[in-house]
Amino acid sequence: MISESIIYLVVWSVIAAAQGGTVGGYDVGYFVAYYIFWTLVRNMNIVFTPYGWE
Numbered sequence: 001m002i003s004e005s006i007i008y009l010v011v012w013s014v015i016a017a018a019q020g021g022t023v024g025g026y027d028v029g030y031f032v033a034y035y036i037f038w039t040l041v042r043n044m045n046i047v048f049t050p051y052g053w054e
Contacts, residue, residue: 002039005035005036005038005039005042006035008035009031009032009035012031013028013031016028016031
């Protein structure tokens with residue numbers, strides 16, 4: 001779960017660096033905050049079974 005977020009973050013960071021530090025007005029700090037939040041929300045919302053929460 002975490003590796004997917006890290007891969008996306010690295011890809012967008014490289015793209016931002018290649019374009020002068022931003023992509024569509026978003027800088028690397030925005031991408032870091034977004035993917036940290038996205039990872040936390042995804043991990044908190046995955047429920048396999050009711051017994052998985054015990």
